[in-house]
Amino acid sequence: MNHFTQSGHSVEIRSLSKHFGSVRALHDVSLDVRAGEFISLLGPSGSGKSTLLMAIAGFVGCDGGQILVNGSDITPLAAERRSLGVVFQGYALFPHMTVAENVAYPLKLRKLPGAEIARLVKAVLDLVKLAGMEDRKPRQLSGGQQQRVALARAFVFQPSVVLLDEPLSALDKQLRSELQFELKSLHERLGTTFINVTHDQEEAMAMSDRVAILRNGKLEQVGTPQDVYNRPSSRFIAEFVGHAA
Ligand code: ADP
Ligand code: MG
Numbered sequence: 001m002n003h004f005t006q007s008g009h010s011v012e013i014r015s016l017s018k019h020f021g022s023v024r025a026l027h028d029v030s031l032d033v034r035a036g037e038f039i040s041l042l043g044p045s046g047s048g049k050s051t052l053l054m055a056i057a058g059f060v061g062c063d064g065g066q067i068l069v070n071g072s073d074i075t076p077l078a079a080e081r082r083s084l085g086v087v088f089q090g091y092a093l094f095p096h097m098t099v100a101e102n103v104a105y106p107l108k109l110r111k112l113p114g115a116e117i118a119r120l121v122k123a124v125l126d127l128v129k130l131a132g133m134e135d136r137k138p139r140q141l142s143g144g145q146q147q148r149v150a151l152a153r154a155f156v157f158q159p160s161v162v163l164l165d166e167p168l169s170a171l172d173k174q175l176r177s178e179l180q181f182e183l184k185s186l187h188e189r190l191g192t193t194f195i196n197v198t199h200d201q202e203e204a205m206a207m208s209d210r211v212a213i214l215r216n217g218k219l220e221q222v223g224t225p226q227d228v229y230n231r232p233s234s235r236f237i238a239e240f241v242g243h244a245a
Contacts, residue, residue, distance in 0.1 A: 008036035010193070011032075011033040012069075013032075013056070016067070017029070036193055039196070039212060040207065041197045042201055042211050042214070043220075047215050047217065051217075055067070057079055058080075058082050059079055083160075085161070087167045095137065095138050099138075099141070120156055128151050147170075148179070162192050164195070180203060205228075210223060213228065
């Protein structure tokens with residue numbers, strides 16, 4: 001894929017806090033994500049994973065803290081100025097648009113010339129193995145194919161950081177492992193930084209360079225899957241990653 005290359009940027013999260021009314025969704029979270037790393041945010045339901053990802057994306061504002069991408073502070077920027085690829089739950093495809101139109105959408109927003117749009121759409125559809133599906137509508141695709149379109153749309157403007165919120169959770173087991181494999185292969189080929197939210201610890205341990213485990217809005221432990229498994233910092237982590245403690 002020499003005409004579709006990108007390389008990842010670092011993401012520094014410094015002392016991020018967020019309340020929703022009296023609920024403390026994030027409490028003083030700091031995390032350094034390295035350039036090109038595949039990191040998974042893990043934790044039980046309600047632990048703050050989506051809030052952290054939305055804060056990085058710029059979809060929710062924070063009470064305090066900073067986010068730096070490649071060393072620059074993006075905290076003051078609106079979501080569309082952050083140039084991050086996002087695949088969120090419920091961030092659905094446009095049903096009235098074809099596959100190609102859905103994928104082209106972020107490029108149209110950026111007002112790229114038509115020929116450039118066509119070239120990038122073709123390259124990214126090849127990348128996610130959807131060549132030949134350009135003219136279909138989302139309802140004419142399987143769940144896994146729709147998920148691939150969402151991935152293509154996140155990748156098409158060649159972002160240096162991609163944020164994924166449980167992109168595979170709605171899929172059946174077989175399809176999920178197939179797409180896990182493809183996400184990993186995208187990561188290896190493109191070198192993009194991936195921040196992946198999941199509550200599936202097996203998926204996180206298998207796919208990630210490091211995992212960051214949240215509990216009640218606080219970061220409990222960050223480390224390689226092996227580190228976290230072999231040296232859990234608390235009983236909670238031990239139980240969460242599958243030890244019988
Ligand atoms: P996770 O993704 O780990 O399941 P979330 O980040 O969605 O967790 O939620 C963290 C906490 O913040 C939960 O207690 C949740 O109820 C609360 N929360 C999240 N979004 C909102 C919101 N828009 N309004 C009020 N409370 C919210
Ligand atoms: Mg969530």
